[in-house]
Amino acid sequence: MITILKFIPIQDGLYCLSCTDGVSPRHCHYVMKCSEGEVCITKSHLSKNGLVVFDTGCLSIEKCHSGQINVSDSHQLQQAVDQRTICFECCSSDLCNQKGCGQIGYPSPRGPVCFNCPQVSNPTLCDKIKVCDKSQECYIQKEEEFGDIIYSSGCIRKHSCRAHTDIFGKRNAEHCFQCCSSDLCNANCDAVPHLSTTPSTTVKTTTAAPLPRGCLGKEFLVLFMQNHESANESLLVDITTADTSYMHVTSSPKLNQTMKVIIDRNLLFTSYANFTFPFDMACHESVTEYKAVIIRTTELTGVTSFDSNDPFTNDGTLVIPTHKLSTEYLVSAIDGINVGPYHASQFAIGILHNNTQLSITFRIKDNKPITIDGVMFWSGGVYNKSFDELETFQVRHGSDLTGTYIKSNKPVAVFSGNECLDSSYSMCSHTVSQLPPIDQFDNEYIIPSFYNNSGTLIQVLSPFDSKVNITIGTNIISMLHLTEKEYKNIKVTTNEVTIVKSNRTVMVTGYAMGSSSNDPYMTVIPGVHQYLDYYKIVIPDKYRDNYLCVIIPTGSFNNLHINQTPVGQFGIVYQWSVISSGKSFDVRTILVKEGVYTLGTTDQVPFGLIVYGHRINDGYGFAGNFVSP
Incomplete structure (x- = not known):
């Protein structure tokens, strides 16, 4: 039976759905632009399996009026001789055949x-x-x-x-x-009609998405510190978002134009993206350069960077959004087994605004002098200089610079680490972490040791005169009195959990000391009050083993899901339980492969996250968050 339905006069160049053997016209996801004198059609017929299926497309108006099919016409839908037509319908407006032959059309309300x-x-x-x-x-x-x-x-x-x-x-x-x-x-990009001016509205749902907090943002300053002289691979940035976002990457107008053309870009991405910068964007010591890069996005995003994709000397860091940056910082770094030019302690500063006045008060181990702009500075010496937007300045010294105090009149970004850190169990490898400003420090930390390392070095750095209680395992080992800008390094074994509690805020940094199968790396440790209930991170490729270490209140671990999968379905390689401030926490280290991971608790209980990985002669580490929520 063939039914021809009456239709209104046709428009020029209709867009019609165009599919064959579909389950319903509205589920067709392809269109074709009809020729002049053609309209949209829908045809239902029985398939070889006896199911009713639908064909959609274009057909001349004359053939619609006659209800006849000419299989030699390339604009008409083909019909096998053993198929019986049930319905044949024509219509004459864009996408009108989405509800042809009496079928339910697109839902209402809907978007375009x-x-x-x-x-x-x-x-x-x-x-x-x-x-x-x-x-x-x-x-x-x-x-x-x-x-x-x-x-x-x-x-x-x-x-x-x-x-x-x-x-x-x-x-x-x-x-x-x-x-x-x-x-x-x-x-058509050149002449898009009907630009939307409708204000956005908030849509309430019964299962609201987790509130983005912490190190998520829409603007980030990224820079890359000097790596070992053997490193020459591209500098890497990973970026994640909950949905789809546009990203705009811009460098200083004073940057070499050949380099600027390579760096500046616009990108639309869904879920995550990664991109590289030339290795020449790495900073050099004691010279003003134009190597800071600004990343802006339309959606809340998280950013991590790696100072080189080199297989032998690399490390990563979480990047802090610019709205969390501030004007006071303390440098964190350590000495390795070897002290010298290639094992230098270093930090780099990225400038957000013009006319930024910078003051650096040095703290240098063994009071060995450092020379900048032809002037020698000892521990306690102060270097002052004015900088402009997207300029960078790196300081590097063969002795430990931990405790060096950086102050500015406008917010800046500070990164620190070692050019190449070694230990008695490993070769040297680059270490880096962006530093939280002093106003983002916490007073309570749970620090798991890094799995499959020879040991972990924990550094506690205090901006104030503080009393610090340190517990390793089940034993209170010390009550420290740290004076202003003083620090303490604590070495622990590979299977111990350490708790640091202070009467005033401090910064805690963890250093994995490497082993015969991987080299050192570092990360700032998240404070207990900086835990979040949701994270989205990228595990880089080309690493032999990768770990997600979670510190979560006891009772909520089974409510943790990774990529919407209960955590119990993942391989746990280490577990421990501790009590801090009268509250019990579970520490679990989970082995994972490369890829994008979301972690969240169904009961919205915050937890800490540290990410790290190993390969021969290298390792990386970064935290899921280390600023206030």
Whole structure:
């Protein structure tokens, strides 16, 4: 039986759904642009298995009126001789055949139907579509890469479009970004109609997403410290977000233009992305350079960086968003077995704003002098200088610089570590961590030892006159009195958990001391009051073994899920329980593979996270968060 339905006069160049043997017209995710004089059709028929299936596409208006099918017509749907047509229907508006033959159409309310192609050389070649959520609208982007013009299109959250426009601008000669809110409006980047001006609204759901906190943000300053002279691999950045975000990477206008062209970029990414910078972006000692990079995003994101992708000397750090940066810092570093130029203690400062006045009060082990700008400084000496936006300044010394005090009149970013740290059990490897400002320190820490290392060195650094209680395992080993800017290094075995509690805030840094199968690395340790109930991180590739170490209140461990999977389904290589401030905590170290991981508790109980990994002659480590929530 063939049914021809009456339709209104046709429009020019209709867009019609175009699929074969679909379960329902509205589930077709492909479109075709009809020729002049054609309309949309829907045809239902029995498949070879006796199921009712649907064909959609374009057909000439004359054939619709006659109800006849000409299988030689390339614009018509093909029908096998053993199939029986049940319904044949024509309509004459864009996407009208999504509810053809009496089927249920698109849901209401809904977002627009958008072209959805991640990469095409011409937007007219995109034949895929997606029905957006009501909180989304369509976008189209045009970019140049390697001299080629590439277009991408799809759905994006409404406020992301506005944020993208605010940060990156609407268009320029090489790039175009547009949002719109009507069906199939993102067909052309040069003339997108119906730009959305509808204010975003908050949609309440019964299972709200975890509130982003801590080191998540929308702007980050990234820099890379000097690595061992043998390192020459690219500098790496990983970035994660809960949904889809635009990212804009910009370097100083004073940077060498050849380098700037390589660094500056715009990128749309979903869930996570990684990208590299040339190794020449690493800082050099005692010279003002233009090597800070700003990363801005439209959504809340987390960023980690690696000072080299070199297989023998690498380390990573969590990057602090700029709204958490401040004006006072203390440097953390240690001495290795060898002391000298290639094992130097070092720190680097990235400048956010013009006319930043910087003051560095040195604390140098053994009071060995350091020379900067032709002037010698001993421990207690003060170096002052003014810097401008996105400038960097690195200080490097053969002796330990821990306790060096950095003060500025405007917020800055500070990174520290060792050019190449060795131990009696390993070769040397680069260590780095961004440092939290003093106003982000905590007064209570639970520090697991790094698994599969010869030992862990814990450094407690106090900005104030403090009384610090240190417990290793079940034994209180010491009550320390640390004076202002004084520190204490504590060595523990590979299977002990240490608790540090202070009457005033301190910073705690952990150093993995390496082994015969991996080299040292470091990370700032998260304080108990800095724990979060949700994290999203990237485990880098090319490492032999990788670990997620969680410090979680007892009773909530079984509520922990990793990538929406109960934690009990993962391999646990180490477990311990401790009591701090009258509260019991479980420490668990979990073996994982490379990839993207989300960790969250179903009861929203905060927990600490430390991430690290090993390969021969190398290791890396970083925390899930080490600033206030």
